[in-house]
Amino acid sequence: MNEKEISEIRRRFRPEKNNISFVRGCCVNEKREIVSEFEQSLLTSSQEETENILTTLKRTLSGTLGKNLMDIEFATQQVVDSEEHHLLMALRDSGLKDEDAVRAFYQKAIQSIDLEGNYLILLTYDVYDVPYRSKDGEKLEDADSDVFSYVLCSICPIKMTKPSLSYYMSENQFHNCGIDYLVAAPELGFLFPAFDDRSTNIYNALYYSRNAAEIHTGFIDEVFRCEPPMPAPQQKETFQSLLEEALEEECSYDIVEAIHEQVSDMILEHKVNKEEEPLAVSGRAMKGMLASCGVAESRLETFAEKYDDTFGKDAVISPQNMIDYKKFEVKTSDVTVQVNPERLDLVETKVIEGTKYIIIRAEGDVSVNGVNIHID
Structure with missing residues (x-):
């Protein structure tokens, strides 16, 4: 998927833009045990709750392509006959109504997720009537549209708050606030199938990791059985x-x-x-x-x-x-110099009487520890 296609799907996560009617999932504790399962209708939720839920899910489609967002490619044989691909297709084709498939996915995810503390596995399903666009990007209302149905999964840590003192203005009194559980931004997740060339591609999934350095390879191996990027x-x-x-x-x-x-x-x-x-x-x-x-x-x-x-x-x-x-950095064991990438001409290296030097041509003001100095 490219940035434009990802943005098009991201725009779906607005109350007036999508066909998402519910979100379902489970809460997992630090012992990798499911402590609760839930299915919440967005049709009966308040507007504020619906917007917050959609915003949380949408973050699974955020970040930089190639860093936070990566293509997962299935081999042809996997698509034809593999347990992992059949499971993802069952989730999508049933609109998350296949209970056996949903619980099988929970177990696969829980076995491989290496997060500390409690977390939520969130799943949602959407059907998008993709409007036809001409080569210049114009939307043609009368043209036939494709249908892109997909599943989005978000794995969100749960942060436990500390007891604190709160002031209630309506009562003009102080009261203790107990421990509460807050849903944090997704740590990882995926979109399946991919939305390539603005159409369905069951050979790919779009994978998300909040931390580009820790992409949770165990989850990729367990859920997709693909070589992690x-x-x-x-x-x-x-x-x-x-x-x-x-x-x-x-x-x-x-x-x-x-x-x-x-x-x-x-x-x-x-x-x-x-x-x-x-x-x-x-x-x-x-x-x-x-x-x-x-x-x-x-x-x-x-x-x-x-x-x-x-x-x-x-x-x-x-x-x-x-x-x-x-950013451009010149570094020795004792000195680090940050150079404006547009002015690399100011730096050169030389060997003078057998000693290596980094020479920086000083133009304009020169400061040391925030103090402007003069060079005679």
């Missing part, structure tokens, strides 16, 4: 290691700066052009960037081999998982 922070660390190991002594400041600038330009151009498809870079493209920096052919081949071995042959990764285009 590499977390975004790990992709960045892996890419950095690839450069160091492949280039060795050729890994200079100038090359890292040039790679940062090229990848940054790619990201910014993608944003300016408002391209719908997620931006991704292949190992071949990275090899081309390194070649433009003058890296020796033998080093390029080493990089290409290590890239394929680490990420997979023909694998692509998000450029935003490779670098932080808003």
